[in-house]
Amino acid sequence: MSKPLKRIHLAAHFPGVNNTTVWSDPEAGSHIDFGSFTHFAQTAERAKFDFLFLAEGLRLREQGGKIYDLDVVGRPDTFTVLAALAAVTERLGLTGTINSTFNEPYEVARQFASLDHLSGGRAAWNVVTSWDAFTGENFRRGGFLPKEERYSRAEEFLATANELLDSWHGDEIVADQATGTFLRDAKAGSFVHTGQHFDIHGRFNVPRSPQGRPVIFQAGDSDEGREFAAAGADAIFSRHTTLEAGQAFYTDVKRRLAAYGRRPEELLVLPAATFVLGDTDAEAEELAREVRRRQVSGATALKHLEFVWNRDLSSYDPEGPLPGIDPYVGGPHIAEGRAQVRMYRDPLATAREWRELAAANNWSIRDLVINTGNRQTFVGSPTTVARDIDHFVQSDASDGFILVPHITPGGLDAFADKVVPLLQEQGVFRSEYEGPTLRHQLGLAHPDDARGEWQAAS
Amino acid sequence: MSSAPLAPLHLAVALDGTGWHPASWREPAARPQELFTAGYWAGLVTEAERGLLDFVTIEDGLGPQSSHPFEPDDRTDQVRGRLDAVQTAARVAPLTRHIGLVPTAVVTHTEPFHLSKAIATLDHVSNGRAGLRVRITARPDEAAHFGRRTIPRVGAYDSPAAREVVGGLFDEAADHVEVVRRLWDSWEDDAEIRDVATGRFVDRGKLHHIDFEGRYFSVRGPSVTPRPPQGQPVVTALAHGTLPYRLVARQADIGYVTPHDTGQARAIVAEIRAEQEAAGRAGQPLHVFADLVVFLDDAPGAAAARRERLDALAGGPYPSDARVFTGTPAGLADLLQEWRAAGLTGYRLRPAVLGHDLPAITRSLVPELQRRGVFRRAYEAGTLRGLLGLARPANRYAA
Numbered sequence: 001m002s003k004p005l006k007r008i009h010l011a012a013h014f015p016g017v018n019n020t021t022v023w024s025d026p027e028a029g030s031h032i033d034f035g036s037f038t039h040f041a042q043t044a045e046r047a048k049f050d051f052l053f054l055a056e057g058l059r060l061r062e063q064g065g066k067i068y069d070l071d072v073v074g075r076p077d078t079f080t081v082l083a084a085l086a087a088v089t090e091r092l093g094l095t096g097t098i099n100s101t102f103n104e105p106y107e108v109a110r111q112f113a114s115l116d117h118l119s120g121g122r123a124a125w126n127v128v129t130s131w132d133a134f135t136g137e138n139f140r141r142g143g144f145l146p147k148e149e150r151y152s153r154a155e156e157f158l159a160t161a162n163e164l165l166d167s168w169h170g171d172e173i174v175a176d177q178a179t180g181t182f183l184r185d186a187k188a189g190s191f192v193h194t195g196q197h198f199d200i201h202g203r204f205n206v207p208r209s210p211q212g213r214p215v216i217f218q219a220g221d222s223d224e225g226r227e228f229a230a231a232g233a234d235a236i237f238s239r240h241t242t243l244e245a246g247q248a249f250y251t252d253v254k255r256r257l258a259a260y261g262r263r264p265e266e267l268l269v270l271p272a273a274t275f276v277l278g279d280t281d282a283e284a285e286e287l288a289r290e291v292r293r294r295q296v297s298g299a300t301a302l303k304h305l306e307f308v309w310n311r312d313l314s315s316y317d318p319e320g321p322l323p324g325i326d327p328y329v330g331g332p333h334i335a336e337g338r339a340q341v342r343m344y345r346d347p348l349a350t351a352r353e354w355r356e357l358a359a360a361n362n363w364s365i366r367d368l369v370i371n372t373g374n375r376q377t378f379v380g381s382p383t384t385v386a387r388d389i390d391h392f393v394q395s396d397a398s399d400g401f402i403l404v405p406h407i408t409p410g411g412l413d414a415f416a417d418k419v420v421p422l423l424q425e426q427g428v429f430r431s432e433y434e435g436p437t438l439r440h441q442l443g444l445a446h447p448d449d450a451r452g453e454w455q456a457a458s
Numbered sequence: 459m460s461s462a463p464l465a466p467l468h469l470a471v472a473l474d475g476t477g478w479h480p481a482s483w484r485e486p487a488a489r490p491q492e493l494f495t496a497g498y499w500a501g502l503v504t505e506a507e508r509g510l511l512d513f514v515t516i517e518d519g520l521g522p523q524s525s526h527p528f529e530p531d532d533r534t535d536q537v538r539g540r541l542d543a544v545q546t547a548a549r550v551a552p553l554t555r556h557i558g559l560v561p562t563a564v565v566t567h568t569e570p571f572h573l574s575k576a577i578a579t580l581d582h583v584s585n586g587r588a589g590l591r592v593r594i595t596a597r598p599d600e601a602a603h604f605g606r607r608t609i610p611r612v613g614a615y616d617s618p619a620a621r622e623v624v625g626g627l628f629d630e631a632a633d634h635v636e637v638v639r640r641l642w643d644s645w646e647d648d649a650e651i652r653d654v655a656t657g658r659f660v661d662r663g664k665l666h667h668i669d670f671e672g673r674y675f676s677v678r679g680p681s682v683t684p685r686p687p688q689g690q691p692v693v694t695a696l697a698h699g700t701l702p703y704r705l706v707a708r709q710a711d712i713g714y715v716t717p718h719d720t721g722q723a724r725a726i727v728a729e730i731r732a733e734q735e736a737a738g739r740a741g742q743p744l745h746v747f748a749d750l751v752v753f754l755d756d757a758p759g760a761a762a763a764r765r766e767r768l769d770a771l772a773g774g775p776y777p778s779d780a781r782v783f784t785g786t787p788a789g790l791a792d793l794l795q796e797w798r799a800a801g802l803t804g805y806r807l808r809p810a811v812l813g814h815d816l817p818a819i820t821r822s823l824v825p826e827l828q829r830r831g832v833f834r835r836a837y838e839a840g841t842l843r844g845l846l847g848l849a850r851p852a853n854r855y856a857a
Binding site: 059060070086104110119185199 | 481483484485486488490491493494495496500519520521522523530532533534535536537538539540541542544545546548549550551552553567568569571572575576578579580582583585599600602603604605606645650652654657658659660661662665674675676677678679680682683684771
């Protein structure tokens with residue numbers, strides 16, 4: 001059976017505060033200066049990527065009670081950077097991670113509506129949740145939110161924001177200078193929402209934006225996260241970058257859509273992926289090993305081991321064997337503001353497994369972290385990387401990738417110049433943008449289509 | 459007038475919708491259909507930059523505009539709706555090079571942590587041209603948009619009930635700005651060290667928890683965003699009475715005030731300077747700008763005729779808090795020079811019709827002031843603080 005080739009979706013994740021970033025490279029520039037963002041975004045747009053993606057953090061990471069200083073620290077405000085990038089790009093989607101715990105729907109809805117207006121319809125929202133008191137210490141809301149309520153608040157937050165965004169239909173502004181009618185409807189923007197987390201009413205004050213609502217993305221691998229995405233997201237970010245795990249995830253989340261009356265193509269699966277390019281596969285493999293060693297210094301390896309051991313391991317030699325003592329289970333975690341610690345749900349089992357792995361391979365602590373951590377997803381010549389990406393997508397392990405280079409801001413340049421043309425030649429990636437808005441690039445319907453109020457072309 | 463040479467006059471313009479007169483959108487130059495596009499705002503700010511103005515402010519609010527101070531109206535004959543001002547400022551930043559960008563932010567229902575990093579980032583994306591105009595809201599309907607607190611309806615600004623409600627909101631605003639400012643300082647300028655030898659990206663000794671504990675907030679810090687290029691972006695506030703004068707004196711770099719004559723201007727400046735002394739900031743630079751709504755036309759009588767036409771369309775005279783100047787650019791230049799004797803250091807002009815009165819400011823008033831030797835002929839500094847003659851502040855946490 002030959003089925004039509006799927007079109008690949010590609011996005012660019014501005015490298016941030018994690019140890020995939022090789023900030024010590026002489027090519028590494030500022031992760032704060034706007035020039036870096038401009039270069040990165042314009043490269044992504046030159047390559048006809050769907051969108052640029054910004055992560056968010058609302059508290060600097062701490063480990064052992066001290067600010068974590070081994071990775072890049074600090075980042076700018078999401079909305080402000082995206083609005084500025086709208087001035088130096090024309091078609092690239094602008095996706096921001098915004099937390100639903102430490103914000104209010106009225107404020108976030110008007111920020112996304114504003115970004116959508118100011119970018120001509122290119123705004124997207126990666127909805128994330130948080131409950132931890134550590135982050136809450138920076139906000140007047142504090143850390144009050146019980147963990148089990150985070151998705152219920154997120155769901156109601158998103159629904160409420162959508163109600164606000166839908167409170168204008170798009171035809172209210174008449175602005176007839178002759179008759180003096182500015183608004184057709186005196187009650188434009190009226191809303192009432194009564195729920196478990198929000199009890200608000202009044203008038204929303206941003207008219208309907210080009211996309212109606214921002215495109216909605218969701219990250220999260222838990223059962224609740226998958227369900228949340230199936231219910232209301234346009235794309236889900238995942239971590240699954242092996243073919244089998246990707247296919248299993250893909251099948252699972254696409255299957256969940258039917259329960260919400262949605263078709264499989266209404267939710268895109270976009271894993272985050274890294275890459276290392278060389279002129280030949282062998283050269284790329286060697287470069288990848290070198291990059292990996294630079295990503296995981298001895299000090300970084302010890303800090304990573306602390307995620308599992310949950311105790312200070314700074315006295316250990318990273319080039320030596322794994323600690324003989326067991327992880328400390330229970331009590332507050334030594335690493336705060338870290339999502340990774342949640343990956344190790346049974347620290348004692350992980351420690352046993354790692355000791356066995358290290359013994360079998362004669363690995364030091366650093367070797368173990370290098371070999372078990374987030375290894376590069378795509379390594380090879382441009383031909384190999386283009387082939388592997390295409391294979392992954394055509395095999396229904398994803399609909400595309402969010403690429404995270406390890407260098408800021410030039411880490412995307414070679415991919416744009418060497419890999420994208422190959423994908424375009426194969427007819428699996430666009431040569432021209434499909435239309436003015438991000439919904440056009442993603443092949444998503446406008447929310448007003450059901451009402452017959454929106455014309456796809458403009 | 460004093461014979462001592464005066465410091466250069468500072469000039470800002472306040473952007474709001476199609477202009478400050480509620481019927482401004484009906485003028486041919488108004489372009490009301492483009493209000494929610496980036497191009498509209500880029501056009502206004504580049505025009506202001508053409509006139510070498512110190513900065514623009516951009517109005518904002520957390521509810522629809524209203525002709526009533528404390529509640530929404532149901533009018534359909536005036537501009538309603540607006541975009542987030544911080545994002546509008548950020549959107550135009552890469553398209554301009556010199557002019558300061560001062561968005562309005564309501565501090566009553568928002569988080570100082572978010573606002574601090576947003577304005578710091580505006581400063582980063584504009585290479586040191588960011589400011590902030592803080593405002594409170596006492597509108598019960600806007601409180602209902604957030605649902606976290608109720609604000610009782612107050613009948614008039616000067617009632618005792620209003621003073622209590624508004625007084626609390628101004629105290630909260632002062633704390634809000636204090637948190638914002640501490641977060642800007644929570645990174646020392648040289649905290650990022652990228653020390654390859656030790657593998658440390660930052661010197662964590664130069665990152666500071668701010669540990670603010672007050673009646674309204676407790677914020678731990680540090681910011682997630684490094685210290686902005688200006689160190690402290692320029693904080694501004696509009697003030698109509700003792701409570702906001704106190705906020706200006708305690709926390710601002712510029713206060714906008716609304717005198718109607720030189721005598722009032724002198725009294726307001728004196729009150730703010732006294733509050734400044736009481737707050738222990740006597741020696742520190744603090745600009746006091748007068749706000750003026752302006753109708754400008756070169757032909758005598760044309761501005762007044764335009765104002766009458768717009769008032770007729772609006773159904774009555776425009777009830778402005780600020781003095782409304784109606785006349786020629788030369789006449790306005792006279793007034794600006796005359797009022798300076800009261801101790802004002804600059805002006806924020808509110809164009810009645812942006813499409814008409816903004817170019818009148820940049821193309822007629824500014825050349826007139828330049829001929830008189832009281833306004834710049836070229837941008838003389840790279841940052842907004844530089845344009846305003848404000849030094850880059852030392853970091854309060856640096857050893």
